[in-house]
Amino acid sequence: xxxxxxxxxxxxxxxxxxxxxxxxxxxxxxxxxxxxxxxxxxxxxxxxxxxxxxxxxxxxxxxxxxxxxxxxxxxxxxxxxxxxxxxxxxxxxxxxxxxxxxxxxxxxxxxxxxxxxxxxxxxxxxxxxxxxxxxxxxxxxxxxxxxxxxxxxxxxxxxxxxxxxxxxxxxxxxxxxxxxxxxxxxxxxxxxxxxxxxxxxxxxxxxxxxxxxxxxxxxxxxxxxxxxxxxxxxxxxxxxxxxxxxxxxxxxxxxxxxxxxxxxxxxxxxxxxxxxxxxxxxxxxxxxxxxxxxxxxxxxxxxxxxxxxxxxxxxxxxxxxxxxxxxxxxxxxxxxxxxxxxxxxxxxxxxxxxxxxxxxxxxxxxxxxxxxxxxxxxxx
Ligand SMILES: *Cc1c(COP(=O)(O)O)cnc(C)c1O
Numbered sequence: 268x269x270x271x272x273x274x275x276x277x278x279x280x281x282x283x284x285x286x287x288x289x290x291x292x293x294x295x296x297x298x299x300x301x302x303x304x305x306x307x308x309x310x311x312x313x314x315x316x317x318x319x320x321x322x323x324x325x326x327x328x329x330x331x332x333x334x335x336x337x338x339x340x341x342x343x344x345x346x347x348x349x350x351x352x353x354x355x356x357x358x359x360x361x362x363x364x365x366x367x368x369x370x371x372x373x374x375x376x377x378x379x380x381x382x383x384x385x386x387x388x389x390x391x392x393x394x395x396x397x398x399x400x401x402x403x404x405x406x407x408x409x410x411x412x413x414x415x416x417x418x419x420x421x422x423x424x425x426x427x428x429x430x431x432x433x434x435x436x437x438x439x440x441x442x443x444x445x446x447x448x449x450x451x452x453x454x455x456x457x458x459x460x461x462x463x464x465x466x467x468x469x470x471x472x473x474x475x476x477x478x479x480x481x482x483x484x485x486x487x488x489x490x491x492x493x494x495x496x497x498x499x500x501x502x503x504x505x506x507x508x509x510x511x512x513x514x515x516x517x518x519x520x521x522x523x524x525x526x527x528x529x530x531x532x533x534x535x536x537x538x539x540x541x542x543x544x545x546x547x548x549x550x551x552x553x554x555x556x557x558x559x560x561x562x563x564x565x566x567x568x569x570x571x572x573x574x575x576x577x578x579x580x581x582x583x584x585x586x587x588x589x590x591x592x593x594x595x596x597x598x599x600x601x602x603x604x605x606x607x608x609x610x611x612x613x614x615x616x617x618x619x620x621x622x623x624x625x626x627x628x629x630x631x632x633x634x635x636x637x638x639x640x641x642x643x644x645x646x647x
Pocket of ligand 1 (some may be wrong): 455457
């Protein structure tokens, strides 16, 4: 990526830099590849990043949005998304969040338990309306990703177990203020191999037959998100392979006449368009190592500390032709505040600018005020 380094030199670090052109190119690719299949509809999983400019660009591209909190629904409404393009998932929806969704007439509540169904039915009755719901089913498919971002195994807290589906559907038939419109799935995030998605299709095919045997016709199948991006080689693979991803579903899922297939893509939409830009504060000589101490840390980008994730580190301003091994760390008082060990980088000095690449998803949005640090701003 060509960073506007001379502009960066004038700015206070750390900040998130977003590349509008790459985001737009990614959205164009998504729309082009999805439009090969008339039944496909793509939502953006806004939990990956709610920067207001970013949301505006996503909205203009025509995608809907997938929310996991009432605050996210508010952010999407503020960004101008129509309620009929908003879906809402989450294992723990508060009453005010459900009421907000009902008042606004959002497209669908993705429901994760019978307890929640009963509350939605009651709140919808109070509001004098009927809620459209999809049941989030846990398909027990192993996403082979980090355990904190695996969501489709029976042992995870998400979704309704497959074997409980018939009884939940029987229950829905007794509720007068919810209408079952679909099934919802989301097996995990940062999947680089596509076989778990193929497996998911097989599960869904079987479940659809069972649901239809209970006399239910579904308007939508929602398969969530999960497509990963290339953190090791962001310049070689700036846009994930959406063609292959959509083709898996086109080839393996048996959709019914008139049925829509919904996707909720988060990371794959926004990951590569963002970088966290920091300055080198010090090069510290250890006994056996050199530490590159940045002015950005885990409060700004927590993925390395939380998921043992690795973001490619690029020194943007070094004029040295030599390389040095560094442990690249932040200023926070935690040993997990480390972006990389033994990184072979151009020899750097105090004041050099560094980019932590592929930080557009689950970066700025997961930033915290730990150590009283401010949330890094956005630069476009
Ligand atoms: C997080 C989430 C997504 C998006 O996942 P990505 O891996 O970022 O694509 C989609 N659907 C639901 C329900 C989610 O919780």
